[in-house]
Structures are given as structure tokens and as C-alpha cells.
Amino acid sequence: MPDATPPNLLGLAPAALAGYCAGHGEKPFRARQLSQWLHQRLEDDVDRMTDLGKAFRATLATHARIAAPDVIRDSTASDGTRKWLLDAGNGNAVEAVYIPEDDRGTLCISSQAGCALDCAFCSTGKQGFNRNLATAEIVGQLWHANRTLLADGVTAPWVEAGRAPITNVVMMGMGEPLVNFDNVVAALQLFLDDNAYGLSRRRVTLSTSGIVPMIDRLAAEAPVALAVSLHAPNDALRDRLVPINRVHPLASLMDACRRYLPHAPRDFVTFEYVMLDGVNDAPEHAAQLVELTRDVPCKFNLIPFNAFPGSEFRVSPRERIASFRKQLQDAGYTATIRKTRGDDIDAACGQLAGQVQDRTKRRLATRIVAAGAP
Numbered sequence: 563m564p565d566a567t568p569p570n571l572l573g574l575a576p577a578a579l580a581g582y583c584a585g586h587g588e589k590p591f592r593a594r595q596l597s598q599w600l601h602q603r604l605e606d607d608v609d610r611m612t613d614l615g616k617a618f619r620a621t622l623a624t625h626a627r628i629a630a631p632d633v634i635r636d637s638t639a640s641d642g643t644r645k646w647l648l649d650a651g652n653g654n655a656v657e658a659v660y661i662p663e664d665d666r667g668t669l670c671i672s673s674q675a676g677c678a679l680d681c682a683f684c685s686t687g688k689q690g691f692n693r694n695l696a697t698a699e700i701v702g703q704l705w706h707a708n709r710t711l712l713a714d715g716v717t718a719p720w721v722e723a724g725r726a727p728i729t730n731v732v733m734m735g736m737g738e739p740l741v742n743f744d745n746v747v748a749a750l751q752l753f754l755d756d757n758a759y760g761l762s763r764r765r766v767t768l769s770t771s772g773i774v775p776m777i778d779r780l781a782a783e784a785p786v787a788l789a790v791s792l793h794a795p796n797d798a799l800r801d802r803l804v805p806i807n808r809v810h811p812l813a814s815l816m817d818a819c820r821r822y823l824p825h826a827p828r829d830f831v832t833f834e835y836v837m838l839d840g841v842n843d844a845p846e847h848a849a850q851l852v853e854l855t856r857d858v859p860c861k862f863n864l865i866p867f868n869a870f871p872g873s874e875f876r877v878s879p880r881e882r883i884a885s886f887r888k889q890l891q892d893a894g895y896t897a898t899i900r901k902t903r904g905d906d907i908d909a910a911c912g913q914l915a916g917q918v919q920d921r922t923k924r925r926l927a928t929r930i931v932a933a934g935a936p
């Protein structure tokens with residue numbers, strides 16, 4: 563008899579999948595085979611997993627499911643950026659964005675339906691928070707993107723015949739990934755596992771607004787490349803732009819970055835800095851950034867602000883962004899200006915809007931954050 567809610571195999575990290583197989587009397591090598599079917603051959607029909615054995619396939623058909631989030635909308639921009647709006651249930655939706663570049667295919671993945679942290683310049687934050695995504699919903703974004711792009715016969719210089727087109731993952735979509743820590747770490751383990759997606763730690767980046775205790779846990783449990791949404795060079799301004807700063811101020815965030823680096827696959831942290839006209843883009847702000855990060859090996863990624871309906875900010879003028887960058891470069895830093903991609907489908911940074919219902923939960927989450935957790 564089928565289980566009422568059988569486990570979604572896309573959400574089982576390697577150890578959990580091994581435990582599931584053992585629980586059904588299967589040897590460890592079966593878990594590796596099954597993982598390869600799921601995450602490398604991107605198969606969702608157990609009857610096609612021909613080397614698993616008939617009895618085990620019958621077990622899977624009854625006691626498991628394989629399901630990525632349903633696609634609500636699929637749009638492709640003129641520059642090749644492709645965005646999937648994915649159903650997160652109860653009127654909520656999240657977004658995953660594929661960004662093809664010269665030498666890589668990057669997928670930007672969401673970790674929550676909405677976000678409770680309410681950064682002042684962020685379209686997602688303005689929508690409120692509904693819930694954490696399950697591991698299967700996080701992994702399902704990569705599974706779906708690879709599967710769809712392969713089925714569409716996508717061609718690019720980095721795509722080997724029949725191989726997955728996504729070479730890099732960035733956890734920079736909707737949500738603060740370190741607030742959904744356990745589910746995100748399980749997903750990261752699958753991204754890195756040789757029997758699943760097999761990405762190197764250098765090719766997986768997690769972006770956080772600065773949940774300090776969880777940065778330490780990430781170092782211990784899944785130390786991928788780290789990006790920090792900095793956006794302000796002093797506590798007074800960051801308290802306003804990134805409210806979690808009131809819980810984890812800049813000094814403790816810089817300490818956490820220093821502690822993370824010995825575990826990181828790269829020898830620097832990336833600081834993201836959205837350029838807001840007349841707010842954080844003055845020469846004294848650049849000077850404060852240099853002072854703040856003096857002993858943190860880092861690179862800066864300057865992000866021209868993408869305005870959204872109702873936002874109170876404007877993007878800094880192009881010349882001011884260039885001179886801000888030059889000031890950082892003159893101080894010895896690598897500083898890049900993020901290219902805006904997918905403008906015509908609202909897939910640029912800070913425009914991952916999705917759909918979020920039930921904002922009562924946002925107020926609850928905000929109180930939790932204000933109380934000092936997570």
C-alpha cells in the first residue's frame with residue numbers, strides 16, 4: 563500500500579538516502595546507484611532505473627516520490643538569462659534563475675518563500691516571509707534547471723554532450739539561506755556529492771546577510787564559497803539598510819568572516835555592495851569600507867540597484883559607481899561592477915519577487931530575529 567506522504571527522494575542528502583535504502587534492506591551501493599539516477603541522469607521514473615532490481619523498484623514506486631516544484635512561468639530574456647517561477651504552495655512562489663556566461667552556466671537558487679529580514683532595498687524582503695523551503699524544493703531547482711536545459715538541447719562552450727549545463731550554483735535567490743540552515747546544508751551536500759551533482763566547493767557560493775553563529779556552523783558542516791551582503795560600511799547605516807545588523811553588528815560579522823576563511827575553498831570573502839544613490843555611495847563610505855575590511859581578505863562586487871515598484875531608492879549614477887570602484891582599487895582591492903542580467907524578465911539581483919502570501923508569519927519571524935535568534 564502506498565505511503566500517505568512518501569519521502570521525496572530529491573531531498574535526501576547522501577547519508578539520508580543511504581539510510582533510506584538500508585531501511586528497505588538494500589546495500590550501500592544501491593544508494594549510490596539511486597543517487598546517480600536521480601541527480602545525474604535526472605530520472606523521475608523508477609521503472610527506467612533498470613539496474614536497481616525489480617523488487618527495489620517496486621518498493622520505490624510505493625514508498626517514495628520524485629518531485630521538483632511545479633513551474634508556474636518560464637521566461638527567457640534577450641541576453642539568454644532564464645527565469646523559472648516555481649510553485650511553493652498556498653499561493654506562494656519562488657524563483658530560480660539561469661545565467662549563461664562565456665565559460666559557465668550559473669543557477670541562482672532560492673532558499674525560502676519570501677524573507678523575514680526586510681532589507682530596505684530588497685524586493686523579496688518587501689514581500690514578507692511565508693516559510694522555509696524543504697531540501698527537495700531547493701535541490702529541485704537545480705534538478706529542474708539541468709533537466710529542462712538538457713531537454714531543450716541547450717548548447718554552450720562549457721556544456722559537454724549529455725552533461726549537466728549548470729556548472730555553478732549561487733544561493734542568492736529569495737530568502738536568507740542561513741536561516742533555513744539544516745535544509746540548505748542538506749542541499750549543499752547533494753550539490754557537492756560525487757554521486758549527485760559533483761560540483762567543487764569553489765563553484766558553490768552561499769550569500770548571507772550576516773547570521774554570525776550560522777556562518778561558523780557553515781564552516782564546520784559545508785564550507786562553500788562565502789559571499790556577504792554588506793551594503794554599508796558603518797553600523798548606523800547598516801542598521802537601517804540590513805536590519806539583522808542590529809543583532810549581529812559589523813565587528814562580529816568581520817570576525818566571523820576571518821574565522822570562516824581557513825575553511826573556505828577560496829582565500830577571500832566576496833562582499834556585495836548595492837549602490838544606492840546618495841545613501842551609501844560617497845567617497846567617505848568607500849574610505850570606511852577600506853578601514854572596516856583592512857584585515858579581511860576580500861573582493862568587492864558592486865551591484866547597481868535595480869529599482870522595483872514602491873522602492874524608496876534610486877541607483878547611483880554610473881560615474882559615481884566607477885569612482886567608488888576606483889577608490890577601492892586604489893586601496894589595493896579587487897572590485898567588480900556586477901553586470902545587470904535578465905532586465906527584461908525582472909531576473910536581476912534584488913528583483914527576485916516571486917509571490918508571497920500570509921504575511922502574519924513575517925511579523926513573527928521579525929520578532930524572532932529581533933530577539934537575537936537564530
Ligand code: SF4
Nearest residue numbers: 677680681684687737
Ligand atoms: S537582501 Fe537577502 S536577507 Fe535581505 S531581505 Fe532580501 S532576501 Fe532577505
